[in-house]
Amino acid sequence: xxxxxFKTQQTLxxxxxxxxxxxxxxxxxxxxxxxxxxxxxxxxxPIEMTVGTRIDYRxxxxxxxxxxxxxxxxxxxxxxxADEQRRGPYRLWRHTHTFDEVKGGVAVGDTVEYAVWGxxxxxRLFVRxxxxxxxxxxxxxxxxxFH
Numbered sequence: 001x002x003x004x005x006f007k008t009q010q011t012l013x014x015x016x017x018x019x020x021x022x023x024x025x026x027x028x029x030x031x032x033x034x035x036x037x038x039x040x041x042x043x044x045x046p047i048e049m050t051v052g053t054r055i056d057y058r059x060x061x062x063x064x065x066x067x068x069x070x071x072x073x074x075x076x077x078x079x080x081x082a083d084e085q086r087r088g089p090y091r092l093w094r095h096t097h098t099f100d101e102v103k104g105g106v107a108v109g110d111t112v113e114y115a116v117w118g119x120x121x122x123x124r125l126f127v128r129x130x131x132x133x134x135x136x137x138x139x140x141x142x143x144x145x146f147h
Contacts (some may be wrong), residue, residue, distance in 0.1 A: 002120055011107050011108070012143075026041055026047045037059045042050065052072065070088065081097050114127070
């Protein structure tokens with residue numbers, strides 16, 4: 001299985017605890033996800049975040065309805081956590097979120113290791129551009145929320 005890696009980082013001018021608290025609430029994900037995905041968290045609030053927590057979502061990917069389930073596989077507040085797809089559109093989706101105090105705020109890092117169905121061409125032509133658009137939107141939203 002061919003895997004791909006996507007990484008991004010941005011600095012938010014807020015305290016570490018405030019930034020981590022926002023990200024540790026799974027229901028805030030809808031706020032930073034592009035509207036064209038029609039993203040909805042199905043798991044009722046409050047969601048207790050810990051290793052083993054599973055969260056269910058519904059979205060539309062290129063117009064197709066998708067059910068997605070992720071599981072928290074690492075949890076080390078307020079420095080990092082990781083989630084992995086248990087059900088969804090990818091062969092593999094492992095997303096690590098990092099939070100590092102830096103001068104003037106918090107460096108928020110995202111590392112996504114993923115694999116797609118089909119061949120490498122599908123990953124490069126369709127999946128990678130979508131991921132880049134999703135995370136660009138996310139960065140804009142986070143700048144608005146935290147500035």
